């Protein structure tokens with residue numbers, strides 16, 4: 042498992058090193074894993090997809106396939122509105138190349154988008170992109186490692202929802218590409234932004250939560266300040282746990298979680314992508330224990346009936362919070378609202394709540410585009 046992320050036990054001292062003679066040849070295993078698809082099944086899937094492909098999709102597909110077959114490097118940027126069939130093209134390209142024994146590395150900026158592409162991973166984990174990124178950041182892929190060999194052998198790299206990431210991520214990948222990859226290709230898609238007022242979301246969530254029958258449970262987090270110095274012999278006691286409990290941040294669980302069996306929740310972190318447990322995965326609570334929650338996955342490609350979610354410690358990544366502390370809590374929030382308009386298949390199945398500044402319902406909305414978000418793309 043460590044090897045598939047370009048790591049080994051020696052990266053985690055004082056873990057003992059494994060006996061080299063007992064460790065299988067990682068390089069060949071990583072590459073073997075990427076080439077061991079059921080080729081006839083993929084070929085049949087590819088044929089089916091080609092038979093329904095639209096002319097526009099076919100045009101994109103042909104351009105990319107021609108470049109890959111010519112063994113030339115290239116960079117493509119695919120733009121299209123939500124639901125217009127971009128993922129369909131990724132799937133067809135994956136099926137075409139993998140059924141022919143080629144290696145395709147499919148990734149996406151978010152874990153939830155990575156689930157939609159066959160064997161997709163997050164770009165961060167695939168290329169070792171650091172979470173805190175600046176203009177000097179480098180991908181954590183070391184030359185002459187099995188992961189580096191895999192990248193070199195890749196015929197195609199797909200990167201879905203690319204504009205969601207900072208330009209420094211692409212610069213880091215470009216550096217990596219220059220240093221080791223001869224052929225690489227980047228694909229992308231636009232991001233649609235919806236501005237949802239948190240207070241309205243909370244009101245709707247509270248209203249619907251109260252309609253769910255059954256007993257509710259309150260789970261309080263355990264918040265601890267970080268030690269003042271690296272030796273850790275003095276605790277930062279300026280900030281009391283009571284104060285830390287009041288901190289609310291986006292992408293961070295609340296101190297007080299109100300839960301009920303049957304309540305839909307959303308994961309706040311990538312926990313296990315192979316099981317479909319990513320940031321944004323939606324789950325339904327089926328049992329509430331003291332230390333663990335039993336849940337059913339209701340979104341993504343893996344519809345799993347029983348998952349167990351433990352409490353985990355998390356530090357807020359928002360730079361606007363100057364205090365360093367850890368919160369131990371279930372990394373979820375109750376979520377009845379889910380913005381995925383392109384996934385709705387009938388007009389009748391779509392309900393949109395629009396509220397004005399006073400919170401009153403209205404039936405018009407302004408289309409606001411924040412151009413600044415594209416500045417770093």
Ligand SMILES: Nc1ncnc2c1ncn2[C@@H]1O[C@H](COP(=O)(O)OP(=O)(O)OP(=O)(O)O)[C@@H](O)[C@H]1O
Nearest residue numbers: 093094095121122123124125126127128129130383
């Ligand atoms: N040529 C096609 N033949 C059959 N089904 C298609 C075709 N193109 C797209 N679809 C289907 O339409 C739906 C939406 O397509 P897809 O998910 O590829 O769109 P998208 O552009 O990736 O959407 P989003 O931006 O919201 O992720 C999917 O169910 C997909 O399988």
